Amino acid sequence: MVDDSRLQRKILSSSLVRWGYEVIEAASGEEALDICIAQRPELVISDWVMPMMDGIQFCKEFRELTSDSYGYFILLTSKSEKNDVAEGLDAGADDFLTKPVNGNELRARITAGERILKMQLELTQKNRVIGDTLKELQRLYDSLDNDLIEANKLQESLIPERFKQIGDSHLSLLLRSSGHVGGDLVGHYPAGDGHLGLYSLDVSGHGISSALMTARLAGYLSGSAPDQNIALEKGEDGSYRSRPLFEAIETLNEMVLDEMETEHYFTLMLADINLRTGEVLIAQAGHPHPVIQRKSGEITQKGTGGFPVGLMSGVTFEQFETKLEPGDRLMIFSDGVTECPNAAGEMLGEEGLETFLRDLHHVTGPALFETLMWKLGEFAGTSDFPDDVSGILFEFQPDPIEM
Numbered sequence: 001m002v003d004d005s006r007l008q009r010k011i012l013s014s015s016l017v018r019w020g021y022e023v024i025e026a027a028s029g030e031e032a033l034d035i036c037i038a039q040r041p042e043l044v045i046s047d048w049v050m051p052m053m054d055g056i057q058f059c060k061e062f063r064e065l066t067s068d069s070y071g072y073f074i075l076l077t078s079k080s081e082k083n084d085v086a087e088g089l090d091a092g093a094d095d096f097l098t099k100p101v102n103g104n105e106l107r108a109r110i111t112a113g114e115r116i117l118k119m120q121l122e123l124t125q126k127n128r129v130i131g132d133t134l135k136e137l138q139r140l141y142d143s144l145d146n147d148l149i150e151a152n153k154l155q156e157s158l159i160p161e162r163f164k165q166i167g168d169s170h171l172s173l174l175l176r177s178s179g180h181v182g183g184d185l186v187g188h189y190p191a192g193d194g195h196l197g198l199y200s201l202d203v204s205g206h207g208i209s210s211a212l213m214t215a216r217l218a219g220y221l222s223g224s225a226p227d228q229n230i231a232l233e234k235g236e237d238g239s240y241r242s243r244p245l246f247e248a249i250e251t252l253n254e255m256v257l258d259e260m261e262t263e264h265y266f267t268l269m270l271a272d273i274n275l276r277t278g279e280v281l282i283a284q285a286g287h288p289h290p291v292i293q294r295k296s297g298e299i300t301q302k303g304t305g306g307f308p309v310g311l312m313s314g315v316t317f318e319q320f321e322t323k324l325e326p327g328d329r330l331m332i333f334s335d336g337v338t339e340c341p342n343a344a345g346e347m348l349g350e351e352g353l354e355t356f357l358r359d360l361h362h363v364t365g366p367a368l369f370e371t372l373m374w375k376l377g378e379f380a381g382t383s384d385f386p387d388d389v390s391g392i393l394f395e396f397q398p399d400p401i402e403m
Contacts, residue, residue, distance in 0.1 A: 001025050002032040002046040002058065003076070012045065015103050019110075029053030033061050040067050042117055043110065047099075048077035048088070056091045063092035070120040072113035076101060159187060163366050166196060167275060167399030174369040174391035182388035183210030183266070184334050189223030189231070191272050192241030197223075197231055198271040198392055200287060202334045204264050204308075206388070213264050220252060230255070231270055242272040245283035246317040249309060253285075253317075256310040265310035269332055278324035278396050283317055285309050288335050291353070295327030297361040299354045324396040331357070331394075336387035337372075343381045352379070368393055 001016065001023055003009045013023045024041070026032035030053050032046065044062065048055040055075050062073065075093045077084070088096060094116070095109050164171045173186050183203030191197035199221045203210040220230050226240040230251050233243040249268060256262075267286035274280070282290055286308035289301040304318045324330060333353070340348045356375050363371050369391060377383040 002027075002029065002044065002050075002055070004028060004047065004050045008047070012101065012106070015106065019107060021110075029055065029058030029061070032058060036062055036065060036071075040065070040069060041071055042069070043113060044071055044073045045097075046073070046075060048075050056087060059088070059091040059093050068124060070117060070124075072117055074109060074113065159185075164188070168397035169275060169399065170365055170393075170395040170397075171196075172366050172369060172393040172395075174373075174389065174393075176373065176385070176389045177211075178336070178385055178388050179206055181208060181211035182206060183214050183264075184336065184388035184390035185214045185218055186332070186390045186392050187218065187221060187223065188392075189221065189226070189229060190240070191232065192239065194274060194276050195242055196273045196275055196394075197221075197242055198273065198332065198394065199231070199268065200332045200334065200390060200392055201266050201268045202287065202336075202388070202390070203266040209262070210264060213260070213262060213266070216260070217252075217266070220255070242281075244319065245270040245272060245281055246319045249283050249285050249306075249317045250315070253309045253315055254313060257313050260310070262310075265308045267308050267335070271330070271332070273324070273330070273394065273396075276398055278326070278328070278398060280322050280324060280330065281319055282322065283319040285317055288333055288338055289350070290322075291331040291333070291357065292322060292324070293329050293331065293357055293361070295325065297358060299357055301350055301354070324394075326397055329393060329395045332392040334388060334390045336385060336389035337376065337391065339387065340376055340380050340385055340389075342379055348376070348379055364395060365393070 001009055001013050003012075004027055006027070009025045009027070013025060016023045024035055026035055029046070029050055032044075033053070036044070046055045046058055055077070059073055059075065062071065073093050074095045074097055075088050076097050076099050077088070078099050085096060094113065097106060097109060159173055159175055162173050171188060175184060175186060177184070183205060184201070186200045188199070189197045201214070201217060203213050203217070219225070219228060222229050226232050227234070229240075231242060231245065231248040232240040234240055248270060252268070269285070269287040269290065270283045271290070272281040282303065284303045285306040289303035292300050302322070304320055306317050307315045338348055338350055338353055356372055360368055360371055373389070376385070376389070
């Protein structure tokens with residue numbers, strides 16, 4: 001209770017004490033402010049007109065005090081003009097009482113203030129719970145984010161070499177996830193004497209479940225464990241060679257349906273390259289067509305299309321042949337390239353990809369992928385692509401090596 005009139009303080013304090021309130025009196029705004037700093041009150045009743053610091057200035061200073069709880073402020077005034085009321089509200093007052101104060105009206109105003117203070121307290125408590133929950137969620141998010149970073153490192157480790165020289169030929173690999181982890185994977189494996197096996201797969205969806213399935217599929221096409229690679233078969237002499245590619249995909253299709261309880265499916269392309277002759281066998285299961293760019297820069301895209309793996313039992317697949325001449329290159333991309341949209345929602349498409357590759361005819365190795373990603377980002381207007389992007393680049397030069 002703040003008033004420079006001792007009598008006025010005595011009258012109001014008596015009523016407040018009788019109603020069960022604990023009252024602290026102050027004879028000036030300065031004295032009241034010191035009390036509020038030491039002990040934040042829930043309710044302040046202050047006269048407007050006081051010497052030195054008046055009620056308006058005291059209210060402003062009171063509102064600037066930091067606190068987790070709200071203080072309800074009632075101004076006592078003989079002023080009734082709208083401009084005066086607006087000034088009081090602007091200063092931070094919650095309510096007004098006209099002097100002389102009517103006891104019943106004062107009690108009603110205080111009761112209304114208590115309701116507001118109760119709601120404010122409940123809101124503060126709920127906000128505190130929300131704040132604690134957000135902190136916990138942030139902790140869980142940070143933990144999950146760290147796990148995803150480690151998962152990304154593990155997924156990246158599935159492709160330890162992004163560039164490899166095989167005789168006089170060169171192999172480059174591209175893998176860029178749209179998030180921490182993705183569902184794309186590319187790789188290679190020895191496929192018998194003078195042969196190289198390639199694979200590119202794209203699991204449906206994004207995120208952790210897709211990445212887990214990708215990791216499992218990587219084991220079925222491992223270059224370090226040929227006995228587990230379903231694209232290889234063991235000869236009578238104990239060596240491994242490429243089995244019919246369409247047969248390998250059919251086997252994998254049944255394995256996924258029989259052994260993996262998942263709604264994911266994936267597209268896949270397998271290739272077997274004769275490193276001496278340049279002859280290439282390719283089997284396609286819903287993956288984008290392979291791209292062959294001749295030494296002259298001419299581009300061809302062809303394939304059988306095929307059905308994705310893991311959707312339906314009993315599906316058959318086909319394989320086809322093509323041939324690389326010295327200086328030609330074979331490229332396999334996931335649909336994250338051709339289906340990348342620009343700001344207008346238009347996809348790059350196969351024709352757009354061909355345009356890029358013609359422009360990059362003389363760019364080779366990993367530099368081709370780096371430049372292609374830059375051009376794709378320029379087309380999309382962002383480097384954050386909506387889908388995973390992966391690719392294989394095989395630049396052919398015949399060499400009589402022993403695999």
